[in-house]
Amino acid sequence: MPKTSPEAAAKPVAVKAPARGDHVFLVDGSSYIFRAYHALPPLNRKSDGLQVNAVLGFCNMLWKLLRDMPPDNRPTHLAIIFDKSEITFRNKLYPDYKAHRPPAPDDLIPQFALIREAVRAFDLPCLEQIGFEADDLIATYAREAGERGATTTIVSSDKDLMQLVTDKVTMFDTMKDRRIGIAEVIEKFGVPPEKVVEVQALAGDSTDNVPGVPGIGIKTAAQLIVEYGDLETLLFRAGEIKQPKRREALIENAEKARISRQLVLLDDKVKLDVPLDELAVHEPDARKLIAFLKAMEFSTLTRRVAEYAQIDPADVAADAGNKSGGASSSPLPLAGEAGSLGSAIARQSDQGGGLFEFASGTPTPPPDQVGGRLSPASGRGKRKRKRLRRLRALAVLPVEMPLLRFQQPCPACPDRRGALCARVCPRDRDHGGARTGARSILDLSWRRHAVLDETANRRRRVGRDRQALARRA
Numbered sequence: 001m002p003k004t005s006p007e008a009a010a011k012p013v014a015v016k017a018p019a020r021g022d023h024v025f026l027v028d029g030s031s032y033i034f035r036a037y038h039a040l041p042p043l044n045r046k047s048d049g050l051q052v053n054a055v056l057g058f059c060n061m062l063w064k065l066l067r068d069m070p071p072d073n074r075p076t077h078l079a080i081i082f083d084k085s086e087i088t089f090r091n092k093l094y095p096d097y098k099a100h101r102p103p104a105p106d107d108l109i110p111q112f113a114l115i116r117e118a119v120r121a122f123d124l125p126c127l128e129q130i131g132f133e134a135d136d137l138i139a140t141y142a143r144e145a146g147e148r149g150a151t152t153t154i155v156s157s158d159k160d161l162m163q164l165v166t167d168k169v170t171m172f173d174t175m176k177d178r179r180i181g182i183a184e185v186i187e188k189f190g191v192p193p194e195k196v197v198e199v200q201a202l203a204g205d206s207t208d209n210v211p212g213v214p215g216i217g218i219k220t221a222a223q224l225i226v227e228y229g230d231l232e233t234l235l236f237r238a239g240e241i242k243q244p245k246r247r248e249a250l251i252e253n254a255e256k257a258r259i260s261r262q263l264v265l266l267d268d269k270v271k272l273d274v275p276l277d278e279l280a281v282h283e284p285d286a287r288k289l290i291a292f293l294k295a296m297e298f299s300t301l302t303r304r305v306a307e308y309a310q311i312d313p314a315d316v317a318a319d320a321g322n323k324s325g326g327a328s329s330s331p332l333p334l335a336g337e338a339g340s341l342g343s344a345i346a347r348q349s350d351q352g353g354g355l356f357e358f359a360s361g362t363p364t365p366p367p368d369q370v371g372g373r374l375s376p377a378s379g380r381g382k383r384k385r386k387r388l389r390r391l392r393a394l395a396v397l398p399v400e401m402p403l404l405r406f407q408q409p410c411p412a413c414p415d416r417r418g419a420l421c422a423r424v425c426p427r428d429r430d431h432g433g434a435r436t437g438a439r440s441i442l443d444l445s446w447r448r449h450a451v452l453d454e455t456a457n458r459r460r461r462v463g464r465d466r467q468a469l470a471r472r473a
Helices: 029-039 053-068 089-093 109-121 134-147 159-164 182-189 193-203 218-228 231-236 244-252 254-264 286-296 299-309 341-350 382-393 452-472
Strands: 023-028 077-081 151-155 169-173 178-180 356-359 403-406
Touching: 023 029, 023 053, 023 134, 029 053, 029 077, 029 109, 029 134, 053 077, 053 109, 053 286, 053 299, 077 134, 089 254, 109 286, 134 151, 134 159, 159 169, 159 182, 159 193, 178 182, 182 193, 193 218, 193 231, 193 254, 218 231, 231 254, 244 254, 286 299
Parallel strands: 023 077, 023 151, 151 169
Antiparallel strands: 169 178, 356 403
16 A cells, blocks of 8 residues: 655644534545536636636535535535545556546636635535545545444545445435435445445446456446355356356456456445544634635625625635636636647747638638737638538537637647638637627637537448448347
8 A cells, every 4th residue: 555645635624522412524526527518508707718617506505515405414524525636545556546537627627726725714624635636535535434333425426436335325416416325326236335346346337447247247247246145255266157257257367357346345444534524514704715716706605605605705815826827827728629729729829820811600800900920821712611601510610600720730639631620719809809600719718619511530430330231230
């Protein structure tokens, strides 16, 4: 097991030892960020176009836990726990663990830091430790709370945490307003929570690249564990299994199953940087919270917090560090971008060559009305109109949305000719006192990278597959 980080994960905000009757809430922050991002529609901050849908979902969830829960079900202790982006002991045990996970979406990456700032604005502990996943910290806090007689709610729907469910530990899915107890775990896995690890060891997990035993899924694994009791007994008696393929798979992959069990089993004995006593809930600094929410431009939530605290939000200035143009605000990156696209554009401009031309359903504005130099238009006529029609048909960008087309190879996809790279403003915006059409280009605060040919080919392949299936039917 790795050593914990020497630095404190968070400063204590309140100290109170949990006791019988207390309620500890542990939020799986890393999991919730992705759920909020994918569940909520895109939401862009009006002042600079920065996407903040995951930040809003996270703030709404925290406010719900602190204020909208029934009085008899509110937390007495609460912490937001994140994964530390470091190698954990599981990677040392199995180097390919989580190796196939795709990178985070480009417009989600800037929201990670803002979500941590949101947690601090709520005056809540923001916890993470080197060498361990958030799930391990949650398991340790839940065990300690249970030993002191407190109940625990894990704010997550992650199946990997279902092994922790007991009569004193439940899970809560805030997005569906659904509680997960022992009955719900049995419904999902076919076994009680204490046997979930055995089932996962056999079935594996393609998301985390846990190998498991090939050919055995959740249902078959549950049947085997119900019949044989646990993984070791099953592997010891694998020769008794009647189905030849299943028997051979278990015998040949016994070591993989044992490794998989170690990968999915949560470590509930982590040496914690922040003790459980320091997770006690207390009233946040309302002005600090309102300042952050105003910087994010969350008007509805700002109003709710201000009404609760009986503060006029107009008397509170937006947090300068998080508002548009502040230290935490940064342009959104492109996937697979080796360097800064802005730097590449600046270099091209310094060399005296224009890089872009406008392509739009609206009349192309002259260069002196847009700002910056535009090179002479090229590729006009049928070919240009055809590309625009394909782009709109694919719903990559709305109709009448101006876009920038690289005349030279795009720095983000140098091997693709005719690739369209567009980042567009979500609302009308002035540039040098001139409007650029139905919507306008937002200088280097772009959000979407669309490769036209690749998307079109993918759609054609899907269409061919559907036609083949229809013919077979």
